[in-house]
Amino acid sequence: xxxxLLKGLQTTWRYMFRQPVTVQYPDVKRPVRERFKGRHExxxxxxxxxxxxxxxxxxxxxxxxxxxxxxxxxxxxxxxSPGERYAATYEINMLRCIFCGYCEDACPTNAIVLEHQYExxxxxxxxxxxxxxxxxxxxxxxxxxVPPILEQLGRQPSPPARIDL
Amino acid sequence: xxxxxxxxxxxxxxxxxxTGFAYLTLFERRLLARLQHRVGPNRAGPFGLLQPIAxxxxxxFKEDIxxxxxxxxxxxLAPALAVIPALIxxxxxxxxxxNIAGGYEACFDGGASGPLSNVLQIxxxxxxxxxxxxxxxxxxxxxxxxxxxxxSKYSMLGGIRSSAQLISYELAxxxxxxxxVMSAGTLSTTxxxxxxxxxxxxxxxxxxxxxxxxxxxxxxxxxPFDLVEAEQELTSGYNTEYGSMKFALFFMAxxxxxxxxxxxxxxxYFGGWRFPGLETLGSGxxxxxxxxxxxxxxxxxxxxxxxxxxxxxxxxSVWVRASWPRVRYDQLMSxxxxxLLPLALINIFMTxxxxxxxPNQILQGVILLVLxxxxxxxxxxxxQTPRITSQVKLAKTTEQMRP
Numbered sequence: 001x002x003x004x005l006l007k008g009l010q011t012t013w014r015y016m017f018r019q020p021v022t023v024q025y026p027d028v029k030r031p032v033r034e035r036f037k038g039r040h041e042x043x044x045x046x047x048x049x050x051x052x053x054x055x056x057x058x059x060x061x062x063x064x065x066x067x068x069x070x071x072x073x074x075x076x077x078x079x080x081s082p083g084e085r086y087a088a089t090y091e092i093n094m095l096r097c098i099f100c101g102y103c104e105d106a107c108p109t110n111a112i113v114l115e116h117q118y119e120x121x122x123x124x125x126x127x128x129x130x131x132x133x134x135x136x137x138x139x140x141x142x143x144x145x146v147p148p149i150l151e152q153l154g155r156q157p158s159p160p161a162r163i164d165l
Numbered sequence: 166x167x168x169x170x171x172x173x174x175x176x177x178x179x180x181x182x183x184t185g186f187a188y189l190t191l192f193e194r195r196l197l198a199r200l201q202h203r204v205g206p207n208r209a210g211p212f213g214l215l216q217p218i219a220x221x222x223x224x225x226f227k228e229d230i231x232x233x234x235x236x237x238x239x240x241x242l243a244p245a246l247a248v249i250p251a252l253i254x255x256x257x258x259x260x261x262x263x264n265i266a267g268g269y270e271a272c273f274d275g276g277a278s279g280p281l282s283n284v285l286q287i288x289x290x291x292x293x294x295x296x297x298x299x300x301x302x303x304x305x306x307x308x309x310x311x312x313x314x315x316x317s318k319y320s321m322l323g324g325i326r327s328s329a330q331l332i333s334y335e336l337a338x339x340x341x342x343x344x345x346v347m348s349a350g351t352l353s354t355t356x357x358x359x360x361x362x363x364x365x366x367x368x369x370x371x372x373x374x375x376x377x378x379x380x381x382x383x384x385x386x387x388x389p390f391d392l393v394e395a396e397q398e399l400t401s402g403y404n405t406e407y408g409s410m411k412f413a414l415f416f417m418a419x420x421x422x423x424x425x426x427x428x429x430x431x432x433x434y435f436g437g438w439r440f441p442g443l444e445t446l447g448s449g450x451x452x453x454x455x456x457x458x459x460x461x462x463x464x465x466x467x468x469x470x471x472x473x474x475x476x477x478x479x480x481x482s483v484w485v486r487a488s489w490p491r492v493r494y495d496q497l498m499s500x501x502x503x504x505l506l507p508l509a510l511i512n513i514f515m516t517x518x519x520x521x522x523x524p525n526q527i528l529q530g531v532i533l534l535v536l537x538x539x540x541x542x543x544x545x546x547x548x549q550t551p552r553i554t555s556q557v558k559l560a561k562t563t564e565q566m567r568p
Contacts, residue, residue, distance in 0.1 A: 002545050008488040012200040022204040
């Protein structure tokens with residue numbers, strides 16, 4: 001009994017001199033895996049057009065019913081997306097979303113991709129609804145923009161985001 | 166003048182002890198975290214040094230709830246009853262020796278060479294040890310009343326457990342202290358420290374020290390004897406129904422008692438504020454700058470030595486908390502009654518016989534140390550349960566012998 005008590009003390013004593021495994025979160029952000037499923041992004045094509053064609057397949061596939069897509073017809077002179085229609089409204093309720101990635105699988109144009117952003121906190125329940133302008137990648141950055149965290153690590157975005165039509 | 170000094174002493178010791186409590190919580194959390202491969206609270210201020218203040222502010226502003234079915238007066242009185250004994254323990258503990266009435270020499274011979282007026286000890290009463298034992302026992306009232314007055318089953322069970330545990334270990338604690346008192350030949354705390362000029366108390370009272378440390382840990386309900394507040398069984402024991410500052414008072418009582426018990430252990434067994442070379446330092450400084458400065462320097466150095474020793478004990482306490490699992494209730498009781506109490510009686514017997522038969526103090530100490538180690542070894546051997554490996558071997562051999 002005495003020996004095992006000493007062994008316990010010895011173990012903790014050894015641990016005291018080791019570097020703690022804790023990541024100092026707000027100062028140091030732990031890199032996520034390449035296929036990590038975080039916040040969604042709506043991607044664009046290389047020419048700047050939106051990939052989303054407003055087909056609502058993501059909304060149909062969503063098991064948590066978190067996605068709302070309201071499609072509208074494209075203006076032939078100035079199309080937003082290459083298809084007939086585009087998403088006039090695209091909203092995801094982050095309180096409902098379970099980050100399963102079915103929307104990503106269902107999307108025929110690889111428009112919606114679960115990216116690596118995981119800081120999704122808000123003070124207000126209303127702020128849980130992420131609208132299209134929050135989800136859409138900026139126009140000037142175009143398609144294939146590597147998320148900053150991956151850029152730091154010299155990695156590529158998730159495979160679906162790399163596919164072009 | 167005397168009164169002013171007394172009031173100042175009381176104020177300073179109360180503030181120092183409560184601050185000590187606050188930073189002990191931080192020390193414990195940081196050290197425990199390191200022992201468990203974590204970092205601990207480090208966001209509030211540099212190294213988390215403002216964390217105790219943040220905690221205090223949070224507790225002050227929490228809602229003050231009194232359960233409907235609680236016995237309101239007792240419920241409100243209990244935290245005070247818990248914290249007051251923890252604070253007044255400090256009255257008789259010599260934290261150092263700064264003699265303002267004369268030179269430093271009086272500290273080392275207990276006032277034989279001149280008037281002794283030690284400002285680092287509030288009350289130098291001739292039954293100091295008795296006072297310590299009495300006050301530590303009163304502390305159990307706070308916990309028991311809190312458990313009863315909350316009118317909740319968890320609190321009740323916690324209160325019963327704490328009173329049973331404290332009363333059981335009180336005996337072993339008292340007997341262990343009695344050994345130290347016998348070898349010092351006095352009940353005065355000042356003279357106990359003075360009497361450790363040749364050997365520190367741990368040498369003649371090694372067995373007593375071991376018993377004292379175990380029962381003192383149980384007495385302040387620290388791990389591995391913290392089943393008074395076993396979260397898994399009792400949510401948090403007697404203080405389950407307490408919130409905001411009332412909870413903080415219980416917490417404070419517990420930690421101040423921990424510091425006090427460490428201080429008492431240092432006083433009995435580790436020479437109190439004594440420190441090798443302190444007397445030489447005192448005489449050197451007195452020769453250079455006069456008796457007042459000499460006494461002041463001895464006072465400061467002895468205080469630092471005392472605090473250092475106490476810090477060592479607190480470190481061990483946290484270390485043990487991080488390492489050992491909690492004992493079961495029946496194990497607690499059998500350890501207290503079947504092992505510690507008889508061992509403490511053996512210790513008293515040994516001390517008495519050796520003190521009478523052997524005239525030389527150093528020889529006495531060595532003989533008692535050897536006897537103590539032998540007794541502990543025998544007790545460990547007797548308490549050993551059959552090892553599992555031998556049982557496995559036995560099972561294997563019987564398996565082979567089967568046709």
